[in-house]
Amino acid sequence: MNYNIAVIPGDGIGPDIVEQGKLVLDKVGEKFGHSFEYTEVLAGGIAIDTVGEPLPQETIDVCKKSDSVLLGAVGGPKWDNLADRPEKALLGLRSELELFANIRPATMFDQLRDACPLKDEIIGDGGLDLVVVRELTGGIYFGERGRQGEKAFDTMEYSIDEIKRIAKVGFDIAMKRNKKVTSIDKANILENSRLWRSVVEEMAKDYPEVEVNHLYVDNGAMQLVINPKQFDVILTGNMFGDILSDEASMITGSIGMLPSASLGSSKLGMYEPIHGSAPDIAGMDKANPIATILSVAMMLRYSFDLEDEAKAIEKAVEEVLEDGYRTGDIMSKGMKLIGTKEMGSLIASKL
Amino acid sequence: MNYNIAVIPGDGIGPDIVEQGKLVLDKVGEKFGHSFEYTEVLAGGIAIDTVGEPLPQETIDVCKKSDSVLLGAVGGPKWDNLADRPEKALLGLRSELELFANIRPATMFDQLRDACPLKDEIIGDGGLDLVVVRELTGGIYFGERGRQGEKAFDTMEYSIDEIKRIAKVGFDIAMKRNKKVTSIDKANILENSRLWRSVVEEMAKDYPEVEVNHLYVDNGAMQLVINPKQFDVILTGNMFGDILSDEASMITGSIGMLPSASLGSSKLGMYEPIHGSAPDIAGMDKANPIATILSVAMMLRYSFDLEDEAKAIEKAVEEVLEDGYRTGDIMSKGMKLIGTKEMGSLIASKL
Ligand SMILES: CC(C)[C@H](C(=O)O)[C@@H](O)C(=O)O
Ligand SMILES: CC(C)[C@H](C(=O)O)[C@@H](O)C(=O)O
Numbered sequence: 235m236n237y238n239i240a241v242i243p244g245d246g247i248g249p250d251i252v253e254q255g256k257l258v259l260d261k262v263g264e265k266f267g268h269s270f271e272y273t274e275v276l277a278g279g280i281a282i283d284t285v286g287e288p289l290p291q292e293t294i295d296v297c298k299k300s301d302s303v304l305l306g307a308v309g310g311p312k313w314d315n316l317a318d319r320p321e322k323a324l325l326g327l328r329s330e331l332e333l334f335a336n337i338r339p340a341t342m343f344d345q346l347r348d349a350c351p352l353k354d355e356i357i358g359d360g361g362l363d364l365v366v367v368r369e370l371t372g373g374i375y376f377g378e379r380g381r382q383g384e385k386a387f388d389t390m391e392y393s394i395d396e397i398k399r400i401a402k403v404g405f406d407i408a409m410k411r412n413k414k415v416t417s418i419d420k421a422n423i424l425e426n427s428r429l430w431r432s433v434v435e436e437m438a439k440d441y442p443e444v445e446v447n448h449l450y451v452d453n454g455a456m457q458l459v460i461n462p463k464q465f466d467v468i469l470t471g472n473m474f475g476d477i478l479s480d481e482a483s484m485i486t487g488s489i490g491m492l493p494s495a496s497l498g499s500s501k502l503g504m505y506e507p508i509h510g511s512a513p514d515i516a517g518m519d520k521a522n523p524i525a526t527i528l529s530v531a532m533m534l535r536y537s538f539d540l541e542d543e544a545k546a547i548e549k550a551v552e553e554v555l556e557d558g559y560r561t562g563d564i565m566s567k568g569m570k571l572i573g574t575k576e577m578g579s580l581i582a583s584k585l
Numbered sequence: 586m587n588y589n590i591a592v593i594p595g596d597g598i599g600p601d602i603v604e605q606g607k608l609v610l611d612k613v614g615e616k617f618g619h620s621f622e623y624t625e626v627l628a629g630g631i632a633i634d635t636v637g638e639p640l641p642q643e644t645i646d647v648c649k650k651s652d653s654v655l656l657g658a659v660g661g662p663k664w665d666n667l668a669d670r671p672e673k674a675l676l677g678l679r680s681e682l683e684l685f686a687n688i689r690p691a692t693m694f695d696q697l698r699d700a701c702p703l704k705d706e707i708i709g710d711g712g713l714d715l716v717v718v719r720e721l722t723g724g725i726y727f728g729e730r731g732r733q734g735e736k737a738f739d740t741m742e743y744s745i746d747e748i749k750r751i752a753k754v755g756f757d758i759a760m761k762r763n764k765k766v767t768s769i770d771k772a773n774i775l776e777n778s779r780l781w782r783s784v785v786e787e788m789a790k791d792y793p794e795v796e797v798n799h800l801y802v803d804n805g806a807m808q809l810v811i812n813p814k815q816f817d818v819i820l821t822g823n824m825f826g827d828i829l830s831d832e833a834s835m836i837t838g839s840i841g842m843l844p845s846a847s848l849g850s851s852k853l854g855m856y857e858p859i860h861g862s863a864p865d866i867a868g869m870d871k872a873n874p875i876a877t878i879l880s881v882a883m884m885l886r887y888s889f890d891l892e893d894e895a896k897a898i899e900k901a902v903e904e905v906l907e908d909g910y911r912t913g914d915i916m917s918k919g920m921k922l923i924g925t926k927e928m929g930s931l932i933a934s935k936l
Contacts, residue, residue: 319773351707353703384745386743387728387742387777390741392736392737424725452831459702459832480804481806
């Protein structure tokens with residue numbers, strides 16, 4: 235089949251890693267008989283520099299007409315003092331494309347065990363493998379905000395429908411995994427968390443096979459550190475998901491390796507590595523393209539229903555790690571240091 | 586001198602540990618020539634059971650007239666389904682007594698190094714020693730909240746004055762420590778965080794010796810896991826402080842050992858262990874009283890300006906740990922297992 239992909243290289247290492255994502259996609263196309271067409275569009279700092287705004291309308295239009303979006307990274311210190319910062323592009327894309335579900339697997343690659351900050355007895359056998367399902371178009375990110383005299387305020391709000399649709403995503407993913415959902419909120423304080431909790435409890439009735447529990451966010455942040463293996467699917471709101479997904483990915487020690495998907499109610503999704511734009515190594519063939527390549531695998535899985543193709547990429551990544559190849563960020567003693575392009579080519583060649 | 590202390594044993598192990606706190610205080614009094622008078626009052630689940638509400642007016646009145654408040658712990662599953670839950674007592678006390686600054690040291694006790702979940706290479710020499718300064722009477726905890734049709738909302742708000750007074754506490758504490766403040770917010774999204782950041786930057790000008798940096802809360806949650814030693818004073822709002830202080834204390838591996846102080850603009854403060862009420866071991870002489878005893882030390886330091894007395898308690902705790910005595914929660918091989926009372930007595934006897 236033929237797929238149209240909107241490509242947003244973005245800033246810093248964005249272009250470097252997106253190039254390798256496309257390379258791997260093309261190889262998948264060749265191997266499995268699909269064709270991928272790319273339309274490159276601007277967003278982030280480069281869009282500010284080129285057309286004066288972080289998210290041009292044309293970018294939104296192209297993304298909406300595409301089958302899926304691949305994003306590198308946006309932002310950098312260069313634009314940090316502007317009112318309209320590059321990150322606005324992310325928020326804009328999430329809401330314009332109605333991508334309400336952010337899926338962030340936090341997986342420990344066994345080959346990178348040494349990089350895990352937690353003691354071995356906490357990780358135990360089998361590494362870490364959990365996924366954070368974060369609501370992405372609601373909560374305090376999109377509520378009313380402003381100043382009133384000497385005060386500044388932001389509103390955190392959720393509707394029943396918003397909670398329902400993200401909870402459904404969480405439960406559906408749990409059904410394909412270990413059938414456990416941990417919903418994280420602050421229901422002892424927040425009214426929107428109380429609503430959240432009751433909607434999740436209601437939804438749980440439709441999934442009798444799924445074990446459900448609820449944690450307060452402060453406890454969730456602790457449990458991730460001392461007992462991360464209790465988690466399968468963490469289901470949470472936009473703000474708590476921002477914090478907990480970053481904490482979870484850091485705990486795996488594999489943050490340069492982790493992909494993400496942002497999904498809506500159609501098949502159109504946005505796929506991007508969870509790491510940042512690392513402007514200090516941009517264009518130097520030093521960036522690790524694996525998170526982007528694994529994001530491409532998620533795209534094949536979630537937007538195009540190409541499970542075999544997705545698995546093939548994931549296996550290729552494992553093999554290259556197994557062979558001892560590493561980019562600088564994941565380098566360790568006795569391993570072979572390679573650049574962005576070689577990493578991409580090696581993974582493509584394993585397909 | 587003579588000090589009047591309002592004592593709130595609360596629920597679960599609360600009474601067990603508070604008893605040991607008083608024992609140690611009495612010994613300090615004897616040794617250093619002070620006298621402490623205690624007025625016991627109700628709050629939490631026991632107050633719900635006895636008088637039908639978590640925070641009786643009498644408790645508030647007694648606390649307001651006291652020189653300081655010592656609290657054990659409140660809450661437990663028994664009251665989890667009530668609308669007016671025991672935790673309301675905490676929120677009520679914080680706001681009635683205007684305790685806007687929550688000081689939570691996250692210290693790793695070298696004797697408990699094995700309990701730290703992080704790898705040794707992250708901790709390095711000298712253990713961990715940071716303090717979270719959390720705003721406690723503002724933010725989303727006290728903003729307007731409610732339902733509107735199918736929606737639920739909560740408001741996160743800060744005024745310039747609220748931010749100023751907590752920032753001042755943070756900077757003053759940093760001046761007595763390693764002169765570094767890390768302010769944590771979400772200024773790339775939240776309007777109240779932007780105000781927060783600008784007020785902190787303004788205040789920094791009055792403390793030229795203090796090194797100041799700003800992190801987004803998602804990054805803060807990550808940095809605590811991979812590089813906790815970069816922190817001296819973490820200055821943050823109510824909600825972020827709730828999450829980050831729990832994460833920070835868990836990282837030390839010494840959570841049963843950690844005290845806290847909640848301070849206002851007068852000398853009256855509230856002191857309590859950061860751990861919970863552990864109803865499963867209540868009254869069994871199993872609870873670890875050290876966090877409460879160290880909270881008493883904080884009371885001497887912050888409310889009564891008795892620095893020598895505070896240090897004497899901290900030294901006594903170290904010595905008992907050094908001698909190998911442990912309650913069950915911190916027990917490890919080769920150590921001597923003792924109960925709540927023996928731990929309290931041993932610490933008192935070292936004074
Ligand atoms: C850049 C920022 C606006 C964004 C967020 O807070 O959602 C980022 O932290 C993320 O998690 O994708
Ligand atoms: C019990 C709860 C209301 C409280 C809070 O969120 O402040 C607790 O988590 C704490 O940190 O003291």
